[in-house]
Amino acid sequence: MRRDLILRIVTKLVLPFILLFALYVHFHGDFGPGGGFQAGVIAAGMLILHSIVFGVRSTKHIAPQGLVEAMIPLGVLIYASVGIPALISGRNFLDYGVFDPHHTPHGHHLGILMVESGVLITVFSTMLAIFYAFSERGRS
Amino acid sequence: MIVLVMTVLLTLLAVITIVIIRQRSLFAVVILTGVYSFLMASVLIVLDAVDVAMTEASVGAGVSTVLLLATLYLTQSREYPQPRPAIIPLFVALGIGGALIAGTFGLPPFGSADTPIHNRTAPRYLAKSIEETTVPNVVTSVLADYRGYDTMGETVVIFTAGIGVLLLLLGRRRRYSSETGEEIQGE
Numbered sequence: 081m082r083r084d085l086i087l088r089i090v091t092k093l094v095l096p097f098i099l100l101f102a103l104y105v106h107f108h109g110d111f112g113p114g115g116g117f118q119a120g121v122i123a124a125g126m127l128i129l130h131s132i133v134f135g136v137r138s139t140k141h142i143a144p145q146g147l148v149e150a151m152i153p154l155g156v157l158i159y160a161s162v163g164i165p166a167l168i169s170g171r172n173f174l175d176y177g178v179f180d181p182h183h184t185p186h187g188h189h190l191g192i193l194m195v196e197s198g199v200l201i202t203v204f205s206t207m208l209a210i211f212y213a214f215s216e217r218g219r220s
Numbered sequence: 221m222i223v224l225v226m227t228v229l230l231t232l233l234a235v236i237t238i239v240i241i242r243q244r245s246l247f248a249v250v251i252l253t254g255v256y257s258f259l260m261a262s263v264l265i266v267l268d269a270v271d272v273a274m275t276e277a278s279v280g281a282g283v284s285t286v287l288l289l290a291t292l293y294l295t296q297s298r299e300y301p302q303p304r305p306a307i308i309p310l311f312v313a314l315g316i317g318g319a320l321i322a323g324t325f326g327l328p329p330f331g332s333a334d335t336p337i338h339n340r341t342a343p344r345y346l347a348k349s350i351e352e353t354t355v356p357n358v359v360t361s362v363l364a365d366y367r368g369y370d371t372m373g374e375t376v377v378i379f380t381a382g383i384g385v386l387l388l389l390l391g392r393r394r395r396y397s398s399e400t401g402e403e404i405q406g407e
Contacts (some may be wrong), residue, residue, distance in 0.1 A: 089356065095345055110355040110356070111355075112240060113262055113357070113359070114271065116277060118274045121278040121282065121283055121313070124282055125282045125286075130287050131287070141401065149386070152382050156372075156376055159372050160372065167274070174314055174368040174372070176353075186354060188352060188354065188361075189354045191368075192353065192355060192360060195364045196360075198375060202375050206379070209386055210287065210385050211287065211290065213288065213389035214290035214291070214385050214389065216390060
């Protein structure tokens with residue numbers, strides 16, 4: 081695979097657009113289909129494609145294994161902590177209205193985006209960590 | 221038109237399922253599973269469930285195909301033929317399949333609007349989503365706002381599943397840490 085010129089060049093060209101599409105799916109999830117889950121899978125797919133063409137070792141330079149594994153609980157933590165401010169100000173858990181008390185719908189919009197970011201981080205890192213784990217097994 | 225498209229897609233799905241069952245080369249099975257997922261995504265697009273179609277295409281055809289290929293890299297890529305015909309599993313499969321088909325006759329007609337699922341909370345979500353959350357995509361507002369607590373549970377499920385698979389796969393990491401070998405670089 082290392083000398084497969086066309087595959088390497090095309091992959092290099094395509095990778096940023098896949099990442100851009102993942103970000104589009106994430107931030108445009110309020111208006112079109114998609115959301116944090118789909119964006120996380122697409123972003124993980126980008127790095128998996130990178131590691132298939134350029135080798136797992138070079139992908140681990142971009143996304144170190146320890147960082148990816150730490151991001152799995154981080155996403156859940158982000159999701160849960162979005163609900164905390166509402167609890168403190170006496171509302172229900174995960175009531176996003178607290179983020180903009182003057183215009184509640186806007187706060188809801190913001191809360192949805194933050195929560196989806198948590199989903200994105202967990203899904204992305206889970207997919208990638210499992211792939212890393214598989215590639216690790218190949219060494220045995 | 222939709223009936224024609226659905227007929228073609230579902231026929232292809234059935235054909236691919238039969239080919240997967242009869243195929244002995246696991247590499248071909250993995251690729252055909254990816255094809256199956258893409259066809260399923262097309263079916264879901266025809267049914268106007270674009271969010272689910274997107275998930276099916278990216279998870280079913282994308283990531284899981286790669287993970288199955290990685291599994292093939294670690295094991296063998298040919299299935300051993302069954303030593304003797306499996307009679308009991310055949311009857312179990314036929315029985316469960318028949319029960320499922322019999323169960324579909326109890327469902328309300330496809331696409332009917334007066335079923336309970338369309339008449340309890342769904343109209344309220346549809347009417348109030350933009351007013352309450354400024355989010356036009358009701359799927360997102362139901363998922364992340366009205367049912368935000370459920371989605372948090374789902375995220376925890378992904379977290380738990382990921383940790384479990386990682387423990388299974390990396391449990392023996394230390395024993396091999398001194399050895400260096402090759403890494404996966406595709407087929």
